[in-house]
Amino acid sequence: MTGITRQLADFASDLSYDKVPADVASRTKLLILDTAGIMVRARHDAESTPSLVSAVERLGLAKGECSVLGDVKGYAASAAALVNGAMAHSLDFDDTHAEASLHSSAPIVPAVLAAAEMTGASGKDVITACVVGYEVQIRLAEALVPKLHYDRGYHPTATCGTMAAAAAAAKVLGLDADGIESALGIALSQASGSMQFLADGAWTKRSHVGQAAQNGLICATMAAEGFKGPKEAIEGKWGFLHSFSPDARPEKATEGLGADWLTLELGVKPYPSCRYTHAAMDAIRQLSAEHGFTGDDVAEAAIGVPETGWKIVGDSDPEKQNPKSIVEGQFSMPFCAAVVMRTGNMVWDDYKTHLTDAATLDLTKRISTVVDADAEAAYPDNMAGKATIKLKSGEVLERFVEIPKGEPDNFMNPTEFRAKFDGLCAPYMNADQVEKFAGALLSLEEANSMRSVLALSHGEA
Secondary structure, eight states: OOOHHHHHHHHHHHOOGGGSOHHHHHHHHHHHHHHHHHHHHHHHHOTTHHHHHHHHHHTTOSOSSEEOTTOOSEEOHHHHHHHHHHHHHHTSOSOBBTTTTBOSHHHHHHHHHHHHHHHTOOHHHHHHHHHHHHHHHHHHHHHHOHHHHHHTTBOHHHHHHHHHHHHHHHHHTTOOHHHHHHHHHHHHTTOOOBGGGGGTTOSHHHHHHHHHHHHHHHHHHHHHTTOOOOSOTTTSTTSHHHHHOSSOOGGGGTTTTTTSOGGGGOBOOSSSSOGGGHHHHHHHHHHHHHHOOOGGGEEEEEEEEOHHHHHHHTSSHHHHTSOOSHHHHHTOHHHHHHHHHHHSSOOTTHHHHHTTOHHHHHHHTTEEEEEOHHHHHHTTTOOOEEEEEEETTSOEEEEEESSOTTSGGGOOOHHHHHHHHHHHHGGGSOHHHHHHHHHHHHTGGGOSOSHHHHHGGGTTO
């Protein structure tokens, strides 16, 4: 029987735009649009971007032909992949896969865009390569068993993202199955990403996703130039599955490959915070709309999430109830809940307002996070959540949301999609510029070259 790595390489090599189902191609364009809007805003507003760009400049990589979205300068291809990848993940506003418990576009799209500018690839090439990346990445994460992978301290967006970025970039570079297999073998030695950032709100969750895009591109380029990677990178004795999980499910890595399109299972975020916070935030918004309460009316609240989510957004409640940085806020269920209770929503600009707002922080300390049986039963198919809110009047309100907004079965409509994109780009692009950029991305299959499309992201820079 053909091994896992070779099956993935064969799939990637054989896939063409004409073989991508129409609904998968359409969804991929939306995912690219969503990611592009995030990158534009993060170029200007993410607090980690200036130091990353400065490091790239110091390394002599800020001179080249590849684009960083929202930036008029040209960069070396590897630097563009790094910076775009980090920016795509910096707002924690990027797409997710519930069962795989990861973000897909952030490491994949930047690697593909850089490879496309290196080769003059078309929009159809970009769409096809992104699909390759999504299908490989999601399956690898499911094969690792996300809970077990997390328990070892790894971030699957980065580990699986490196492998997927390598396959996707190799596709753009025109590698055959042998070359893609070699790229995956080289990428095996580069796949990493530690969850230690949760301990103190460090920025490495962003950088190692950027490094996944960069490493994937570099590994694919090495393979394109004839550098040999080991075979059986996924299933081998010292391969990906054995190294990163104590009890992997290898069959998941190729299950339904080429027939079941997991790209369609990706969810898009309506809030710029960890996906595990979203269902409960939906529940709070629903209860607030129905009962008319505000944060000032709340005596205390308990937010229920699955155990895996609790370890990320609720464990050590006293710390989660006192976030000091954006990263800490993004991974604090009490803080995210408090913002929604006070404002009725949560947008990126709420961090700079509410991380120093006394009333919000006081409310945060009255919100606890628990492992909820209903949310646990819904996991991993959905990152469900429950809000139990006790008002100062003594009334107790409760709402369980199984499928958060943005998941495939509760997807954003076109108006909501554009509202998110427009809101992200608007501070740095005028309405006409936003419209042209969105139009180009939504008709990406018509583009003969990516450089002119990406140039539209410069706006008023």
